[in-house]
Amino acid sequence: MITGATIVGVGGLLSLRWADFDSVHALSKSYKNEHHTIEHDQKKFPTYTRNEVSRHNSVDTGVWITFKGNVYDITKFISHHPGGSHTIMMGAGGDVEPFWQTYTVHHANEVQNLLREYQIGVLDPTDHMKELEAKEISKTIGEDDPYSGDPTRSPLLTVLSKKPFNAETPSKLLPPTYLTPTEVFFVRNHLPVPEVDPQDYRLSVCLGTDGDPDNLQVLAEFTLDDLKTKFEPHSVDSVIQCSGNRRSDLKRIKEIKGLDWKVGAIGNARWTGVRLIDLLKSLGIDSEKYQEQIIKHIQMEGLDCDMSGQSYGASISSDLVFDQKKNVILAYQMNGEPLTRDHGYPVRLVAPGVTGARNVKWLSKVILSHEESNSHWQRKDYKSFSPNVDMFNLNFDESASVQDTPVQSAICDPADGERISLKNTDEKSGLSLPVRGYAFSGGGKMIIRVDVSVDGGKSWITAKLEDVPKDERGLPDYTNRNQTYSWTRWSIDVPISDELVKNKTGQMEILCRAFDSAYNSQPERPETIWNVRGVMNNSWHKIKVELTIQ
């Protein structure tokens, strides 16, 4: 079963995407063994250093890329790129191999032939060798390292920390697809990735209502096969967002200990698995029983643990689990494929609308309890505070753990700080800049409006919302206003001011903010919600771009 109204009308998109993915998967497996036939040709072409190449990263400077040690000027090709000019610009000035390792459709012969036309040089052999060595080193990391068993990841991810592995999706990769491709979905690990043999995997369901973590009554154990075959599979399209998403904007105000997430610690995926309520009902635990037994919280433990054997743990409110519409799921699939190791293979919890930290990966235990998880991630982290609270006067016990997340939005494309060159082809209709982003609200709230401003919030233009269900008259259908767990992507053409057109160059600040179906909106300034843990930054998202008009 597919849940949520937001999938209406996107069926076509998905099928397209999966067609692509099949070829991506097939190609990525064989990629390593392939012999690429583009040869260096040091006689004909001049040599460029990496530094020189990297300066050619815009239409103004020319767009150069490298692949297998050759240098190409693809400026003229930008507008012809089948994947859109925005995506191709992500590789500008750099090496495209990492992109092509995920988007392996590029390994087709036609692409290679096409590329040949644009060669203008070869990469300086010293730089090329350095880059190859760095790649080899990362492959053969020491065996004593608890992280040595971690999986290899897509080089497209922006890595924030290697051990534990934490990486976000480059913002420009978010708007193009309703479901974020698994390979580029942000990864937030707290510990090394456990290696799980699917044959040995067991999920325990326990009653722990006396509060003593050592005194658990095991109610049942399930194998992976049990979960897949004994229960009806359910799917839900849901965002998972890290509590620290957009922390970087808080860090600019005052230092915070924590990963420097920009806007890419969020993704939307189709999760498939067993509804936790179905599993509990099979054990005779229904709504009445859970109220009798005062099951207020559902605690979870993961198979990821530190050297002392302490597992990652978290909990959610039991009322979410016992509400069928919330679709809390023990997911064994992500986007139609088995979970990848980084995303919790073989089974993770997906609690739609709830912050990432409670969506426990590599799930080993579900504990029915009258209190929250005792893990420090539940009790001493992922909580917010007043801006006036610092590390020396914070009181974790008084603060509410982050669960449902507030209304959020961000500009994804262009990226903050980007230099953009625009052509003034039609002076009559005015010049504009296409802007794209996402919006989302926790707890099932639907996004009803996204506003964009180029004058610091004095005036607003309303963006076009994608992924919004429509009624028979083509109007927005708000029926699922309380049960929407996927995001709403949006787009808008922002007009360029006459002054900027006249000056032919200048800076432009663009900001966005969203409203959800409870008419909650985002706070204006990150200063006012700065908090010592750097979580829940949902202030208006602002970017600055440098424009050149040709």
Next chain:
Amino acid sequence: MITGATIVGVGGLLSLRWADFDSVHALSKSYKNEHHTIEHDQKKFPTYTRNEVSRHNSVDTGVWITFKGNVYDITKFISHHPGGSHTIMMGAGGDVEPFWQTYTVHHANEVQNLLREYQIGVLDPTDHMKELEAKEISKTIGEDDPYSGDPTRSPLLTVLSKKPFNAETPSKLLPPTYLTPTEVFFVRNHLPVPEVDPQDYRLSVCLGTDGDPDNLQVLAEFTLDDLKTKFEPHSVDSVIQCSGNRRSDLKRIKEIKGLDWKVGAIGNARWTGVRLIDLLKSLGIDSEKYQEQIIKHIQMEGLDCDMSGQSYGASISSDLVFDQKKNVILAYQMNGEPLTRDHGYPVRLVAPGVTGARNVKWLSKVILSHEESNSHWQRKDYKSFSPNVDMFNLNFDESASVQDTPVQSAICDPADGERISLKNTDEKSGLSLPVRGYAFSGGGKMIIRVDVSVDGGKSWITAKLEDVPKDERGLPDYTNRNQTYSWTRWSIDVPISDELVKNKTGQMEILCRAFDSAYNSQPERPETIWNVRGVMNNSWHKIKVELTIQ
């Protein structure tokens, strides 16, 4: 049964209430009858007979109306009418004064100014005189004033309009009691208060899934006695808040047509009655049945109606009704007593967490439907827009009706603009000013923090929350974080700056903002959420007080 954990420990507060009342007698204001100044201008305009005017009653012929002896062609205004084009067409070809006697919002200056633009003539003096005479006759036989049967009200209420009656609670009366006394609970009427004989009262439950309001299948009728005796009574402590609460802060920015509510269009009461889900279950309509029959919305009609017989109407999402925890109630009691006439006697809907306009009073019909109520209050009002939308570019169809309300807070005591004299009795411990207010969030979200600032939001002090459930260790118990429908009163002693103490006099700006359990918080400035209907103002609440230190 009493629902919600927030009622713990507040017994006895109600008895306090009359002590405070005498002191606020002075706050009661009398409504000033407006004098209307539109004059005949027979020199400039041609004269039309009533007969000629009455033929212009459609878009084809042009839509003409008369008011105070002048003739207006309002054809171009039809689609911009905030009350919907249907209702305005009721007056086409005729005199609008009788309508405006019920919908007295039209007596605002803006409306009169707007009307002036559309004048095309004057009414034939003979016809005009004839109509005035007829009116005089109907006045002397008591037929004229549809509001003559309205109840008498507490002089403590601050009256905003007499016909229909709209009045708010003086802010200082709000913090003293957890449950707002019925006598001073704000009143928001759209029409005259109906006189209902409890013996004759019937509540119809109808199925209207084909969308035709004239084709309703009556499933059952209930007498008041049925409701009181055939179903288990349930109580829920719930805020009701007008969508226009705090509109006055928006009006200061740019004029808005609508009542000038300050912070008192909100109250918290204990509502007792039949859970709507219980009533529907007694008719065989349970969760499965409603999904089969595509019952997406529960429409309601009140017994209050205009001269044409059009009733007040609204609707809420059916998922609220079929969720037992939401406790949608057909209330026949408020604060332990039968409803008063102003609050919907004998039966009103209470939809906890949902904006006031959907909590239909004098409830006569419950209609199970696949679409929202067709009433203009649902479709053409109680919706919000971007600040850049005005009366001439708004699109009601695209906008979501207000249902669950966003996080809100306000300072109630001191009142805005108050002059306060403080005695500096203890110079060592510093001087402070006690400040009290309320906070609330819709959709069941609990208030987790209220911050107060005296430097415009640069720094914050956290208020003490009342009405918050505690666990056995005395810490806040967030278990009901998604099921809290009552408000959270708060208090704090705000320190007076040394400078102000030294100067012995000065102005102090105090502001507050709240966070709910989804970590949603309030927008900083009303400018950024100004909207043409003036609803959903939940910006930081700011007051200024004049202090004198003795």
